[in-house]
Amino acid sequence: MTPIKTAIALFAGTGLVAGLAVAGPGPDEDQLVIEGETLITEVAAPEDHPLDTIYSGWRFRSDETQALEIDDFENPAMVAVEYGLDLWDTAAGSSEKSCADCHGDVDSLAGLRANMPKWNEAAGQPWSLEHWINWSITEHQGAEPWKWESEEMLAMTALIGLQSRGMPMTVETEGPMADWIARGKELYYTRVGQLDMACNQCHEDNWGQMIRADHLSQGMINGFPTYRFKWSGLGSLHRRFSGCMKNIRAKPYKRGSDEFVALEAYLAARGAGLSIETPAVRN
Incomplete structure (x- = not known):
């Protein structure tokens, strides 16, 4: 069965098939240049990757969105970044200290987003950036942790992520991280939900196709947190995971769950070499 026939079979009865194009375009040839810096949006896939070349989701968006x-x-997410700067310099909690009191300028965290999720020896598992932020808030500031999708958390992850913009994704894949990446890979290829679908069926088997107005990308995660028009604001990567699961009528895992962290780890390894674009803009 051809990829397009497979996609038609997959989406039959979902309301999506009516907009499925017969021959969807691949990524465009545009270059992403921000503040004079050219970001890597196309790179040869890592060894043993199911794809030959990997592309940032930016390459699949309309000229207006790009x-x-x-x-x-013009980037609507920069409002949140400004809020993140305010939070960075604001004392909080029983310590009455700000992030800046310990870390200095936020650019001291350049490269951190590119390594996420990162292994936490004390916890015995990898942590997403949100986990690390909440640990610092509670441990060092003596303040209450932020909710995963709160304005504060999104602003801080956008601010910290921006410090790594242009750097390649380089998540650790050896040692204890290997088991978590393998677990994430299994989740990626496991069919779930009423529609009995898996991540790979859109982002590996049918990337480049059109479903209604959506140009399917390879599902790379180098731009999160991302401003999406559908959300009218910023959202976390785990929110995107949750939305995908809801689309196929599956019960989503919780944000910050082991399942979503494992999936994040696999996708970070899957997109190795692409530049961090945080905060990206998508439809």
């Missing part, structure tokens, strides 16, 4: 990410002044 233009918003190119210009920091």
